[in-house]
Amino acid sequence: MARKAGSGRLDTITAAVEVLEGRSTRRGLARLLPFLGPAFVASVAYIDPGNFATNIQGGAEFGYLLLWVILASNLTAMLVQALSAKLGIATGRNLAELCRDQFSRPVVWAMWVISELVAMATDLAEFLGAALGFYLLLRIPLLPAALLTGVVTLAILALERRGFRAIEAVITAFVGVVALCYVVETILDRPNWLSVARHAVVPGFAGTESVLLAAGILGATVMPHAVFLHSALTQRRIVPRDGAQARRIFRFEVIDVIIAMGLAGLVNAAMLIMAASTFYARGLTEIASIEEAYRTLTPLLGPASSTVFAVSLLASGLSSSTVGTMAGQVIMQGFLHRQIPIWLRRLVTMAPAIAVIAMGLDPTRTLVISQVILSFGLPFALVPLVRFTSRRVLMGELVNGTGTTVVAGVLVAMIIALNLFLLYRIAAGG
Numbered sequence: 001m002a003r004k005a006g007s008g009r010l011d012t013i014t015a016a017v018e019v020l021e022g023r024s025t026r027r028g029l030a031r032l033l034p035f036l037g038p039a040f041v042a043s044v045a046y047i048d049p050g051n052f053a054t055n056i057q058g059g060a061e062f063g064y065l066l067l068w069v070i071l072a073s074n075l076t077a078m079l080v081q082a083l084s085a086k087l088g089i090a091t092g093r094n095l096a097e098l099c100r101d102q103f104s105r106p107v108v109w110a111m112w113v114i115s116e117l118v119a120m121a122t123d124l125a126e127f128l129g130a131a132l133g134f135y136l137l138l139r140i141p142l143l144p145a146a147l148l149t150g151v152v153t154l155a156i157l158a159l160e161r162r163g164f165r166a167i168e169a170v171i172t173a174f175v176g177v178v179a180l181c182y183v184v185e186t187i188l189d190r191p192n193w194l195s196v197a198r199h200a201v202v203p204g205f206a207g208t209e210s211v212l213l214a215a216g217i218l219g220a221t222v223m224p225h226a227v228f229l230h231s232a233l234t235q236r237r238i239v240p241r242d243g244a245q246a247r248r249i250f251r252f253e254v255i256d257v258i259i260a261m262g263l264a265g266l267v268n269a270a271m272l273i274m275a276a277s278t279f280y281a282r283g284l285t286e287i288a289s290i291e292e293a294y295r296t297l298t299p300l301l302g303p304a305s306s307t308v309f310a311v312s313l314l315a316s317g318l319s320s321s322t323v324g325t326m327a328g329q330v331i332m333q334g335f336l337h338r339q340i341p342i343w344l345r346r347l348v349t350m351a352p353a354i355a356v357i358a359m360g361l362d363p364t365r366t367l368v369i370s371q372v373i374l375s376f377g378l379p380f381a382l383v384p385l386v387r388f389t390s391r392r393v394l395m396g397e398l399v400n401g402t403g404t405t406v407v408a409g410v411l412v413a414m415i416i417a418l419n420l421f422l423l424y425r426i427a428a429g430g
Helices: 002-020 029-035 038-047 049-062 067-091 095-102 105-138 142-162 164-189 193-201 208-221 224-235 243-278 290-301 303-336 342-358 363-389 392-398 402-427
Strands: none
Touching: 002 029, 002 243, 029 243, 038 067, 038 164, 038 224, 038 243, 038 303, 049 105, 049 208, 049 243, 049 290, 049 303, 067 095, 067 193, 067 208, 067 224, 067 243, 067 363, 067 392, 067 402, 095 105, 095 224, 095 303, 095 363, 105 142, 105 224, 105 290, 105 303, 105 342, 105 363, 142 164, 142 303, 142 342, 164 243, 164 303, 208 402, 224 303, 224 363, 243 290, 243 392, 290 303, 303 342, 342 363, 363 392, 363 402
16 A cells, blocks of 8 residues: 555656656656646645635625736736745755744744744634535534534545645645636626726726725735745655756746646636626625625525535635645744644644634634734745845755846735735724
């Protein structure tokens, strides 16, 4: 059984090495396949239940107006994830490990505490989203739905023992389910494609509230725990023998990022388009919760639409909660060189979500608060990422060009500024 479990991983590595050394007889997509996977795992963070909440609210309140924000956020996410993947390929270490090596002990401890809080807050939102999916789909109370979520995510995490290919396949399948569900939703809600195309490329706001929501969409899109995780997924997946091989692996990884993040961007856009063409078009601009959106879809578009919506929420919650637990492991192992069993970590991170449900707190409101906590963690992932990838002594031939560093630096500054604005408005009661 052990040999069979590891055979998929070895087959992938063997196929990748043959391509890198020019010995492969594969052509087209088959040549690319051994290198695909890490970005699909990281992309799950970009279509998690937190995105459901912000995109539905944005579409219901402002129609297609903020579609360009999703496009801009997605392009930013592509750059950030490509840098994270490059860091892992070039150094053989992940972002958390490099922080531990490069910074003083007090700074490392502070970064670990903040990163752990962010990872747990994100996981709380993702776990709640999956529980909400079971609740809506199976019509069972939230508490049993949360326990069922814990069992299913533990089963998915157990696949790690069968090698990285098994868990990559399952997560990619979940991404496919979410994407397919939104293809169905888009067909049912018949959007105005002319307006969709215009607002996807023409920036615009409609007052302070739309700026606030734009910051929320961006905050829900660029996720710090996914930045830590992606560098870990590529650091020893396929080890380059020299600089030329490292450059080729990175080029394949860029394709992986473009496909995976492009798919995540389309799903995010489809969420907002569904809310705009279903709720905003009918004057239902006050739809602000996931449960409300689910219940309103049935009378407007028929029972199939609400079922498809619940399936997509469940697939998103299960996959992102699994990936969130993996990211938490990477953060602890990287910053502290310590590790706890993955099942124990899953049980510990389940506790806050179950407590929230048992206390009867509003799940959607909890999702929004988790996005605020997440905003605090963004600078602690993005600033070291840009700093490390621009240092030749660490990156060798894969060091950032000056243009890449400038663009990344400006984008990171904008993300941090927007998140600070979001925090200020929430603190001020806006």
